[in-house]
Amino acid sequence: xxxxxxxxxxxxxxxxxxxxxxxxxxxxxxxxxxxxxxxxxxxxxxxxxxxxxxxxxxxxxxxxxxxxxxxxxxxxxxxxxxxxxxxxxxxxxxxxxxxxxxxxxxxxxxxxxxxxxxxxxxxxxxxxxxxxxxxxxxxxxxxxxxxxxxxxxxxxxxxxxxxxxxxxxxxxxxxxxxxxxxxxxxxxxxxxxxxxxxxxxxxxxxxxxxxxxxxxxxxxxxxxxxxxxxxxxxxxxxxxxxxxxxxxxxxxxxxxxxxxxxxxxxx
Amino acid sequence: xxxxxxxxxxxxxxxxxxxxxxxxxxxxxxxxxxxxxxxxxxxxxxxxxxxxxxxxxxxxxxxxxxxxxxxxxxxxxxxxxxxxxxxxxxxxxxxxxxxxxxxxxxxxxxxxxxxxxxxxxxxxxxxxxxxxxxxxxxxxxxxxxxxxxxxxxxxxxxxxxxxxxxxxxxxxxxxxxxxxxxxxxxxxxxxxxxxxxxxxxxxxxxxxxxxxxxxxxxxxxxxxxxxxxxxxxxxxxxxxxxxxxxxxxxxxxxxxxxxxxxxxxxx
DNA sequence: TTGGATATTATTGTTCAACAATAACGGTGG
DNA sequence: CCACCGTTATTGTTGAACAATAATATCCAA
Numbered sequence: 001x002x003x004x005x006x007x008x009x010x011x012x013x014x015x016x017x018x019x020x021x022x023x024x025x026x027x028x029x030x031x032x033x034x035x036x037x038x039x040x041x042x043x044x045x046x047x048x049x050x051x052x053x054x055x056x057x058x059x060x061x062x063x064x065x066x067x068x069x070x071x072x073x074x075x076x077x078x079x080x081x082x083x084x085x086x087x088x089x090x091x092x093x094x095x096x097x098x099x100x101x102x103x104x105x106x107x108x109x110x111x112x113x114x115x116x117x118x119x120x121x122x123x124x125x126x127x128x129x130x131x132x133x134x135x136x137x138x139x140x141x142x143x144x145x146x147x148x149x150x151x152x153x154x155x156x157x158x159x160x161x162x163x164x165x166x167x168x169x170x171x172x173x174x175x176x177x178x179x180x181x182x183x184x185x186x187x188x189x190x191x192x193x194x195x196x197x198x199x200x201x202x203x204x205x206x207x208x209x210x211x212x213x214x215x216x217x218x219x220x221x222x223x224x225x226x227x228x229x230x231x232x233x234x235x236x237x238x239x240x241x242x243x244x245x246x247x248x249x250x251x252x253x254x255x256x257x258x259x260x261x262x263x264x265x266x267x
Numbered sequence: 268x269x270x271x272x273x274x275x276x277x278x279x280x281x282x283x284x285x286x287x288x289x290x291x292x293x294x295x296x297x298x299x300x301x302x303x304x305x306x307x308x309x310x311x312x313x314x315x316x317x318x319x320x321x322x323x324x325x326x327x328x329x330x331x332x333x334x335x336x337x338x339x340x341x342x343x344x345x346x347x348x349x350x351x352x353x354x355x356x357x358x359x360x361x362x363x364x365x366x367x368x369x370x371x372x373x374x375x376x377x378x379x380x381x382x383x384x385x386x387x388x389x390x391x392x393x394x395x396x397x398x399x400x401x402x403x404x405x406x407x408x409x410x411x412x413x414x415x416x417x418x419x420x421x422x423x424x425x426x427x428x429x430x431x432x433x434x435x436x437x438x439x440x441x442x443x444x445x446x447x448x449x450x451x452x453x454x455x456x457x458x459x460x461x462x463x464x465x466x467x468x469x470x471x472x473x474x475x476x477x478x479x480x481x482x483x484x485x486x487x488x489x490x491x492x493x494x495x496x497x498x499x500x501x502x503x504x505x506x507x508x509x510x511x512x513x514x515x516x517x518x519x520x521x522x523x524x525x526x527x528x529x530x531x532x533x534x
Numbered sequence: 535t536t537g538g539a540t541a542t543t544a545t546t547g548t549t550c551a552a553c554a555a556t557a558a559c560g561g562t563g564g
Numbered sequence: 565c566c567a568c569c570g571t572t573a574t575t576g577t578t579g580a581a582c583a584a585t586a587a588t589a590t591c592c593a594a
Contacts, residue, residue, distance in 0.1 A: 056548070057367070081575070091549045093360050096576090100367040113556045113575055128457050135455070139402065188402070190395050196463050323577070348546070358578045363547090380546055380585045 060090050061098040065202070068107055068118065071209045075120040079108065106203050121207040126259060129200050130252040134245055136197060137184050141232065142241040144187035153183035154229050161222045170214040177218055178205070180225045184244075204255075211258045221251065327357050328365040332469070335374055335385065338476050342387040346375065373470050388474040393526060396467050397519040401512055403464060404451050408499065409508040411454035420450035421496050428489045437481040444485055445472070447492045451511075471522075478525045488518065 064084075067073045085095045103110045109119045121129075144151075161176035178201050185197040211217055224247045232240035331351075334340045352362045370377045376386045388396075411418075428443035445468050452464040478484055491514045499507035 092575090093363075093550090094548060096360075097364055097367050100364050101371055104368055104371040114558090115575070128459055131455075132457055132459060135406065135457075135460075139406065188398075190399055190402075192395055192399060192467070193402075200459070359546090360548095360579090361577060381587090382546070 056090060057094050057097040058101070060088055060094060061101045063088060064098060064102060065107065068209075069202070069205055073118050075118050075206055075210055077118045079116045079118065081116075105199050107206065119203070119206055121203060121259075123256070123259065125203065126207055126252070126256060129204055130248060130255075132200060133181070134248050136188075136193065137181060137248065138241045138245050140185050140188040140193075141228075141244055142237050144184075144232075144237060146233070146235060146237075148187050148189075150183045150186035151233070153186065154180055154225075154232075157183055158222070158225050158229055161225065165219060165222055168215075170218055173222065174205075174208065174214065174218040177221050177225060180229075207255065207259060210262055211255075212262045213258070217254065217258060221247070323357060323361055325365070325368070327355055327361060328368045330355060331365060331369060332374065335476075336469070336472055340385050342385050342473055342477055344385045346383045346385065348383075372466050374473065386470070386473055388470060388526075390523070390526065392470065393474055393519070393523060396471055397515060397522075399467060400448070401515050403455075403460065404448060404515065405508045405512050407452050407455040407460075408495075408511055409504050411499075411504065413500070413502060413504075415454050415456075417450045417453035418500070420453065421447055421492075421499075424450055425489070425492050425496055428492065432486060432489055435482075437485055440489065441472075441475065441481060441485040444488050444492060447496075474522065474526060477529055478522075479529045480525070484521065484525060488514070 064073070064079075073079070079099070081092045081095055085092050088095070099108060099110065099116050102108045103116070106119055108116050110116050157176045157180035161173050161180065164170075164172035164176060182194070182197060182201065186194055208214070208217060224243075228240050228244050228247065231243060331340070331346075340346070346366075348359045348362055352359050355362070366375060366377065366383050369375045370383070373386055375383050377383050424443045424447035428440050428447065431437075431439035431443060449461070449464060449468065453461055475481065475484060491510075495507050495511050495514065498510060
């Protein structure tokens with residue numbers, strides 16, 4: 001059966017329905033690397049080929065996100081369109097599209113005619129982010145259903161953080177700690193809230209990247225996460241939420257102090 | 268005083284400091300209209316000239332946002348790059364950059380190789396949005412300081428909504444009602460939360476646009492806003508928050524019913 | 535007629551080259 | 565030290581071109 005297509009106001013068309021299924025045959029096109037950074041450039045292409053229907057622009061965005069959390073790009077850095085485009089093997093236009101997404105997430109800051117810069121979190125940003133974390137996480141924990149699937153994610157995050165601490169892999173400890181909090185937010189069962197929280201995390205991570213001493217930033221909280229989880233699983237959600245709030249306030253003080261010392265305005 | 272520029276890893280440069288101020292002389296370039304939609308095209312250009320350093324791409328995004336809230340673009344519509352670009356007088360590349368921002372806000376949905384569509388809010392989205400509204404607004408109201416400047420915005424929104432109701436301008440009633448709720452969120456004094464809520468509002472507005480009968484969607488809530496405000500100003504924040512929660516739940520039921528009737532899957 | 539495979543077409547994805555516009559830089563002269 | 569011009573590198577934007585793909589139309593056989 002076929003449905004008809006109804007045109008409307010100029011510049012737009014209204015899709016009513018669609019026809020039958022279609023074939024999916026794909027023949028990967030050849031791609032020639034030129035000079036320098038060939039590995040990364042091929043990675044981009046391959047990822048885009050394997051990724052199910054994802055546009056190259058989005059793949060580039062993911063790659064830049066990775067460079068950010070890996071600390072290869074540090075706050076304050078200017079991202080030159082031509083140079084970064086060359087490095088990633090994409091054109092300026094494609095890169096600019098990726099920049100727009102990243103700017104919307106707050107990871108980079110777009111200053112017209114001046115360029116795109118890795119966002120330097122301000123003291124006000126940190127305070128704002130921590131206020132929101134208390135706002136969101138505590139409420140999510142308090143209202144949670146103890147049997148929620150995300151509880152399992154909380155448990156896994158704590159275990160993995162502990163394992164990473166044994167290996168003294170402080171970066172991984174930070175990652176798993178953050179996963180613990182993301183799981184708390186997931187208790188609220190809101191897709192939009194999860195997305196929002198992911199942005200907050202990414203921005204917070206930027207602030208961490210400037211701190212000289214990641215061990216003290218992450219290690220102490222493994223046990224605190226464990227305690228929150230234990231109390232929560234015991235069924236005393238109010239106590240768990242209260243503890244979480246104290247915990248977040250303490251974390252905030254630590255981060256603010258470290259920021260003032262290492263990652264301040266003189267990045 | 269001049270600071271030096273320090274280069275780092277390939278593809279990026281690190282800006283340490285900057286030189287002196289610079290002149291701002293601007294000579295507006297000529298721009299030739301060709302055929303059709305000349306008014307809109309010139310509007311874009313003029314706005315971009317007047318706007319302080321805003322890139323044309325962002326101006327285009329704002330324009331599309333306007334078309335969306337004005338109902339000129341309805342959910343489900345496909346936005347052709349060439350046609351819409353022609354209509355707005357911008358190139359495809361510029362338009363695509365604007366699309367990326369809009370997609371990130373959830374206003375449009377990007378389906379690779381298929382095009383950009385005005386987002387059709389699902390039932391699940393509406394439920395999610397309303398849950399978040401209760402989550403955010405009630406807490407913001409409960410924790411608010413009664414002397415907060417946003418209280419004045421709440422009052423103004425109620426007054427303007429009432430005035431618009433007299434004129435039977437239901438679209439404006441909806442706008443001011445939403446401004447009332449945005450003001451409530453502003454009580455929390457969080458820049459990020461405000462941005463997030465703005466997105467939720469925009470998405471909700473999309474859902475409204477498909478509803479046939481805007482009067483019943485907006486008119487009843489003018490008085491409820493008034494009551495919430497009165498109780499809040501009287502100092503009983505808990506009662507105000509409780510009333511707001513009931514109010515939001517009722518609104519949700521109304522919207523869901525209207526959605527199921529008018530704006531359902533058969534858009 | 536039905537169903538499935540193949541060709542066609544319109545659109546998106548991406549690159550490239552070119553130019554306009556601008557901010558930063560360097561110098562000059564007071 | 566400051567204000568006033570050129571220079572220059574970068575971003576902003578365009579248009580054309582081509583590749584890649586989804587949707588459509590065509591065809592052929594059962």
